[in-house]
Amino acid sequence: MPTPLIAGNWKMNGSRALAEEFGRAFRDASLPEGVAVALMVPFPCLEAAGRAFEGGPLALGAQTLSQHPSGAFTGEVSGEMLRECGARMVLVGHSERRSLFGEDDAAVLARVQAALDAGLTPVLCLGETLEERDAGRTEAVVLGQLEAVFDGLDAAQRGQLVLAYEPVWAIGTGRTATPEQAQAVHGAIRTCLARYDAGLAAAMQVLYGGSMKADNAAELLVQPDIDGGLVGGASLKIDEFLAICQSAG
Numbered sequence: 001m002p003t004p005l006i007a008g009n010w011k012m013n014g015s016r017a018l019a020e021e022f023g024r025a026f027r028d029a030s031l032p033e034g035v036a037v038a039l040m041v042p043f044p045c046l047e048a049a050g051r052a053f054e055g056g057p058l059a060l061g062a063q064t065l066s067q068h069p070s071g072a073f074t075g076e077v078s079g080e081m082l083r084e085c086g087a088r089m090v091l092v093g094h095s096e097r098r099s100l101f102g103e104d105d106a107a108v109l110a111r112v113q114a115a116l117d118a119g120l121t122p123v124l125c126l127g128e129t130l131e132e133r134d135a136g137r138t139e140a141v142v143l144g145q146l147e148a149v150f151d152g153l154d155a156a157q158r159g160q161l162v163l164a165y166e167p168v169w170a171i172g173t174g175r176t177a178t179p180e181q182a183q184a185v186h187g188a189i190r191t192c193l194a195r196y197d198a199g200l201a202a203a204m205q206v207l208y209g210g211s212m213k214a215d216n217a218a219e220l221l222v223q224p225d226i227d228g229g230l231v232g233g234a235s236l237k238i239d240e241f242l243a244i245c246q247s248a249g
């Protein structure tokens, strides 16, 4: 069984002060043994969050990175810069990056490679739109996004990723996938991973994301192929996020 991981994604929300509050609250909290927790904060909060999380259970992550290591790319941030700020993981291919910022599968693969080159753990996000689900294309879309990245990596690289299945229609909508819907896709992801390597399939953390809250986390996290959560809105409230972390134990 992979270690459960609950990762918060603040998106363009939060502040350095909120990161400091989270750092204090989590240092004092008793979390279930063996549950890993992380927060993906906006770039300007990284350093303050890194200091605030020191000595506590929260791992630090960012929400995107450039595919380039350095150069004339005004406004971009490299993986190495994120590491220097204390980040250990980074989201790649979040549906908001894909739909609002035009990141296609090739761009997602390039960013995964850039993250690995910088020594960051890429958390690769996958998910179908409602239109794709209604057309019966959920597995084709999700596994297609997965293969577009995994086919471009070698075996050692594949083993360093974390995956997050996030149905686009469940993100920020309050409409969570049912545990059965989520498990069905997670099971398909696991089967697809086993085609690369059985050990990889058994060890890979596959998170669920999309309107995960304190009151629905337990029934999702108990599913056999769901190894944790990627939590957006509910990761901005300390009590709510802590309660989700508690239910992963």
Ligand code: PGA
Pocket (backbone or CB within 6 Å): 009, 166, 170, 171, 172, 173, 174, 209, 210, 211, 212, 230, 231, 232, 233, 234
């Ligand atoms: P949500 O966002 O929990 O607010 O639906 C999840 C995500 O986008 O990672």
